[in-house]
Amino acid sequence: SAVISQKPSRDICQRGTSLTIQCQVDSQVTMMFWYRQQPGQSLTLIATANQGSEATYESGFVIDKFPISRPNLTFSTLTVSNMSPEDSSIYLCSVARGLNNEQFFGPGTRLTVL
Amino acid sequence: GQQVMQIPQYQHVQEGEDFTTYCNSSTTLSNIQWYKQRPGGHPVFLIQLVKSGEVKKQKRLTFQFGEAKKNSSLHITATQTTDVGTYFCAGPQRRGGKLIFGQGTELSVKP
Known part of the structure; x- marks a missing residue:
């Protein structure tokens, strides 16, 4: 398993501002993942963060809107930029461990944009 | 593109009744994973199935992987209120x- 912490756990933000979410893992991992989960919905992968290289974004997500940092093997940040109410969601980071890459999730950041 | 579909979307049962959720992939999967997310919580890994036709049990939970490795099911016997939550299946992309x-x-489980 993995111990993953996220900060902040929740926030309420104004439209047009940006929020940076931090994810800390208890041990070194090659890849970290950022997901979005809108209320009552499934998990949608935003991007994969690799240490030492640019993040890989999924279709529909762009670096200008969701810049990601990965300064070392235990830490990553996701910024939600120029927020609008449509960005209200839970943002989760995760890591893959084990023979077949089962994923372990952080507790999530619940974001509300007014 | 590759899709993983689950049914039903919602299931309401009386405590003690059984529950089954079904998962179907548009492509053959190398493995399938199941996660449980309690209300207000984050997804928690339950189990992984790898072999064709594999069946695994965790107490009252029985997981199956289809022979063609394109479908899977999770069956809970005699549900309890602690079983409440959302159950997700997940499969790896081919690439x-x-x-x-x-x-x-x-x-949801009615006591």
Whole structure:
């Protein structure tokens, strides 16, 4: 398993501002993942963060809107930029461990944009 | 593109009744994983199935992987209120290995 912490756990933000979410893992991992989960919905992968290289974004997500940092093997940040109410969601980071890459999730950041 | 579909979307049962959720992939999967998300919580890994026709049990939970490795099911016997939550299946993409999650089945249990 993995111990993953996220900060902040929740926030309420104004439209047009940006929020940076931090994810800390208890041990070194090659890849970290950022997901979005809108209320009552499934998990949608935003991007994969690799240490030492640019993040890989999924279709529909762009670096200008969701810049990601990965300064070392235990830490990553996701910024939600120029927020609008449509960005209200839970943002989760995760890591893959084990023979077949089962994923372990952080507790999530619940974001509300007014 | 590759899709993972789950049914039903919601299931309401009386405590003690059984529950089953079904997962179907548009492509053959190398493995399938199941996660449980309690209300207000984050997804927690339950189990992984790898072999064709595999069946695994965890107490009252029985997981199956189809012979063609394109479908899977999770069956809970005699549900309890602690079983409440959303159950997701997930399979790896054919290229890249990233997980694709099903839509989830939300289970509610009446005591």
